[in-house]
Amino acid sequence: MKEILRLKQVRHSYNGRTVLTMPELRIMSGTITGLAGPNGSGKSTLLKIMALTERCSSGTVYFNGSAVAPFDKQVRHRLTLLPQAPYLLKRTVSDNISYGLKIRNRTEDITAAVHGALELVGLDASFSNRLWFELSGGEARRVALAARLALKPACLLLDEPTAGVDMESARSIRRAVLLARRDWGTTLVIASHHQFWLNDICEELIYLYNGRRLRGSFENILLGPWERTGEGLVRAQLADGQYVYAAPPQGRENAAVIDTGGFAPARPQKEPAARTIRELRGTVTGIFQDRLQDAPRIHVICGDHLFVVAASDQFLRDRELRPGQQVTLAYDPAAVSWLPA
Amino acid sequence: MDFLISGFLEAIRLLSVGDAETFAAIFATIRVAGLSMSVSLLIGIPLGYLLGYLDFPGKRSLRMVVDTLLSLPTVFIGLMVYALLSNRGPLGEMGLLFTLTGIAIGQAILALPIIIALTASAVESLDASLRLTLMTLGASPGRIFLTSIREARHGLLTAAVTATGRVLTEVGISMMVGGNIKWHTRTITTAIALETNKGQFATGIALGLVLLALAFGVNLSLSLLRRRG
Numbered sequence: 001m002k003e004i005l006r007l008k009q010v011r012h013s014y015n016g017r018t019v020l021t022m023p024e025l026r027i028m029s030g031t032i033t034g035l036a037g038p039n040g041s042g043k044s045t046l047l048k049i050m051a052l053t054e055r056c057s058s059g060t061v062y063f064n065g066s067a068v069a070p071f072d073k074q075v076r077h078r079l080t081l082l083p084q085a086p087y088l089l090k091r092t093v094s095d096n097i098s099y100g101l102k103i104r105n106r107t108e109d110i111t112a113a114v115h116g117a118l119e120l121v122g123l124d125a126s127f128s129n130r131l132w133f134e135l136s137g138g139e140a141r142r143v144a145l146a147a148r149l150a151l152k153p154a155c156l157l158l159d160e161p162t163a164g165v166d167m168e169s170a171r172s173i174r175r176a177v178l179l180a181r182r183d184w185g186t187t188l189v190i191a192s193h194h195q196f197w198l199n200d201i202c203e204e205l206i207y208l209y210n211g212r213r214l215r216g217s218f219e220n221i222l223l224g225p226w227e228r229t230g231e232g233l234v235r236a237q238l239a240d241g242q243y244v245y246a247a248p249p250q251g252r253e254n255a256a257v258i259d260t261g262g263f264a265p266a267r268p269q270k271e272p273a274a275r276t277i278r279e280l281r282g283t284v285t286g287i288f289q290d291r292l293q294d295a296p297r298i299h300v301i302c303g304d305h306l307f308v309v310a311a312s313d314q315f316l317r318d319r320e321l322r323p324g325q326q327v328t329l330a331y332d333p334a335a336v337s338w339l340p341a
Numbered sequence: 342m343d344f345l346i347s348g349f350l351e352a353i354r355l356l357s358v359g360d361a362e363t364f365a366a367i368f369a370t371i372r373v374a375g376l377s378m379s380v381s382l383l384i385g386i387p388l389g390y391l392l393g394y395l396d397f398p399g400k401r402s403l404r405m406v407v408d409t410l411l412s413l414p415t416v417f418i419g420l421m422v423y424a425l426l427s428n429r430g431p432l433g434e435m436g437l438l439f440t441l442t443g444i445a446i447g448q449a450i451l452a453l454p455i456i457i458a459l460t461a462s463a464v465e466s467l468d469a470s471l472r473l474t475l476m477t478l479g480a481s482p483g484r485i486f487l488t489s490i491r492e493a494r495h496g497l498l499t500a501a502v503t504a505t506g507r508v509l510t511e512v513g514i515s516m517m518v519g520g521n522i523k524w525h526t527r528t529i530t531t532a533i534a535l536e537t538n539k540g541q542f543a544t545g546i547a548l549g550l551v552l553l554a555l556a557f558g559v560n561l562s563l564s565l566l567r568r569r570g
Contacts, residue, residue, distance in 0.1 A: 048473070051476075051477060052476075053473050053476040053477060070476070071476075071481060071482065073481075076476070076479040076480075076481075077479050080477050080478065080479070081473075081477040082477070083470060083473050083474065083477065085470050086470065086474055087468050087470040087471045087473075087474040089488070089492065090492055099478055099488075100478035100479055103478065103479050103480055103481075103484060104479060144474075147478065148477070148478070151478075151479070
């Protein structure tokens with residue numbers, strides 16, 4: 001498979017504060033890559049640098065093997081980004097969708113291209129004559145996506161494409177980007193908080209935290225505040241009064257993560273647990289199976305925190321878990337890892 | 342009061358019969374305002390765009406200077422342009438003193454800060470995600486400039502109308518640089534000043550009505566352009 005995008009030794013800073021450090025990142029042509037991570041983890045910055053709308057403070061971005069920079073014509077006509085808050089020109093929907101086509105001098109049969117793009121995002125051709133202020137938030141997002149799909153880009157980067165839109169718009173957006181991949185081989189890079197969706201469609205999932213790429217699963221990030229206990233541990237309190245325990249960090253780290261595979265079903269009470277093992281009580285809210293992960297995922301809410309637990313089929317059968325059921329999870333505080341500050 | 346009423350009636354007659362002297366002043370005003378506005382828009386819009394669009398050290402100070410120039414007294418501009426264009430001035434050899442071009446130079450200096458400041462404000466008020474969106478759609482820097490200007494068109498129209506109003510109604514520059522020469526550099530405002538001094542209220546009122554009509558025409562055009570989106 002050919003490499004379409006590569007970042008090498010990329011570092012980006014705002015006002016002297018480093019917000020992204022990416023020693024190496026490769027995106028292969030025709031693949032779907034997901035970007036996950038909490039707010040402020042650097043997902044949007046990474047997308048802007050990959051889309052060449054922002055010049056990285058240091059490092060190199062390669063497109064199809066060539067080092068590229070913002071406004072390079074051969075790239076800006078093949079690569080596009082749907083920002084989190086896309087702007088619609090104060091014109092008609094048709095003008096908005098055809099803007100990029102006119103820049104590329106692809107002026108033949110613009111009407112058909114506009115209608116085709118609208119159809120892709122689930123909007124009727126009659127939308128083409130509407131003005132920008134006549135659209136709902138979800139429709140505006142779909143028109144913005146249509147403006148990008150009309151270009152049939154080699155690489156489409158999407159920043160939270162379904163955030164804050166109604167369910168129908170979210171479904172249309174998801175369907176449209178997958179059609180672009182299927183029909184034109186468009187490479188997709190998607191930053192989203194919808195982890196399940198990312199797990200389901202992505203070939204690779206990249207976790208970001210504090211502007212760095214992390215290896216492993218990072219669904220269960222705990223941000224503290226942490227307090228020391230008399231047992232040489234630190235603990236953070238959940239909304240329902242329970243504590244999550246961890247071995248103290250080595251430095252000034254404040255965010256800990258429990259691997260999805262780090263939970264086990266609690267033993268029956270007559271069997272005493274090992275002294276070091278701690279337990280969390282919660283309610284099962286869902287059991288999911290996605291394409292990217294081998295084991296099904298159990299979502300357990302403890303207080304106001306959602307924990308994602310990787311569970312084998314055997315585990316699910318033995319426990320006969322179902323949504324709404326109370327469950328006690330066991331974990332080893334020593335296995336809780338700390339994310340770099 | 343009678344002299345005002347009779348002056349108003351005489352003004353209507355002068356305009357309806359196409360009084361040559363009155364219309365010479367009207368055409369001179371339109372020509373000189375057209376020239377000065379063309380120059381100030383051509384220079385002022387790109388400069389205003391850069392001032393509103395770019396972030397650079399000293400931007401706030403520069404904005405303060407431009408805002409201060411908004412209240413430049415017309416007689417001061419007239420004095421400076423007169424000094425530059427007079428025989429003893431550095432541009433004296435060009436022979437522009439007491440010409441419509443000379444007046445237009447002064448009026449362009451008057452209009453330029455208005456165009457720059459209001460264009461900069463219009464560009465600053467554009468949505469911050471406009472540039473990002475245009476870049477993602479493949480726009481070049483030149484295309485981003487043109488599209489941003491189009492997106493800020495209402496603000497730019499306001500800038501143009503405000504500057505036109507100032508240029509049409511100024512007296513100081515036209516009087517000092519143009520010299521109020523009959524048939525040549527006499528504009529509506531200098532003619533009103535002269536006719537009023539002579540006690541000829543009718544011509545003054547006629548020209549005042551034309552000024553009002555011009556201002557109304559400019560505002561009507563703006564309103565129609567806005568309605569077209």
